[in-house]
Amino acid sequence: MNPSRRKFLKGVGVASAGAAIAEHLWNEAEAKEEQTATPQTVSGATKITLDVNGLKRTVEVEPRTTLLNTLRNHLEPAVTGPKLVCDAGTCGACTVLLDGKPVYSCLVLAVDATNKKITTVEGLGSPEQPSAVQAAFVEHDALMCGFCTPGFVTTISAYLKKNPNPSLEEVREACKGNFCRCGTYPRVFEAALAAAKASSSSSQV
Numbered sequence: 001m002n003p004s005r006r007k008f009l010k011g012v013g014v015a016s017a018g019a020a021i022a023e024h025l026w027n028e029a030e031a032k033e034e035q036t037a038t039p040q041t042v043s044g045a046t047k048i049t050l051d052v053n054g055l056k057r058t059v060e061v062e063p064r065t066t067l068l069n070t071l072r073n074h075l076e077p078a079v080t081g082p083k084l085v086c087d088a089g090t091c092g093a094c095t096v097l098l099d100g101k102p103v104y105s106c107l108v109l110a111v112d113a114t115n116k117k118i119t120t121v122e123g124l125g126s127p128e129q130p131s132a133v134q135a136a137f138v139e140h141d142a143l144m145c146g147f148c149t150p151g152f153v154t155t156i157s158a159y160l161k162k163n164p165n166p167s168l169e170e171v172r173e174a175c176k177g178n179f180c181r182c183g184t185y186p187r188v189f190e191a192a193l194a195a196a197k198a199s200s201s202s203s204q205v
């Protein structure tokens with residue numbers, strides 16, 4: 001509890017016996033505040049190591065730097081699969097997996113992504129060996145400008161691990177955090193269902 005708040009509370013508090021109780025309560029409140037206080041303040045450029053697609057990448061960033069910004073603008077070589085579109089957590093173009101869970105990397109601070117496995121669309125497969133979802137996107141022509149594609153591929157890849165045999169409705173629901181301004185949704189959903197089917201005979205998503 002800061003001194004001015006204590007002074008204020010004491011100023012409006014009760015006298016004598018009441019004051020003793022109030023003091024006890026203040027001390028309790030103080031102890032609770034100390035327990036929940038942020039243990040460490042980070043400021044200035046900070047060296048961190050990220051696990052990106054299985055590689056340890058050390059980089060120096062300010063604590064306010066988002067994971068998306070770090071991947072695209074601070075790593076050398078850069079990881080540009082996740083796209084910067086809204087930078088406000090509304091479109092899904094920047095989706096990456098953190099320990100297998102899809103997140104908007106424009107809403108995650110890089111310093112909070114240390115000790116987690118970061119998987120971008122590049123980590124799911126390669127042009128030579130695409131994952132089932134990547135191959136299905138190509139086969140079903142599930143993109144126009146392609147800006148939203150890495151986000152959809154990443155989201156769908158994670159979802160099919162959770163639900164290997166989804167219905168169209170379930171795929172639509174799973175993709176509700178990703179927007180395609182070109183309106184390629186029907187083909188994106190087709191590709192997702194095709195990837196699920198292809199993966200049912202193999203374990204690869």
Ligand code: FES
Binds near residue numbers: 089090091107
């Ligand atoms: S760029 Fe992150 S949600 Fe749009």
Ligand code: FES
Binds near residue numbers: 143146149180183
């Ligand atoms: S293909 Fe252009 S935004 Fe989706």
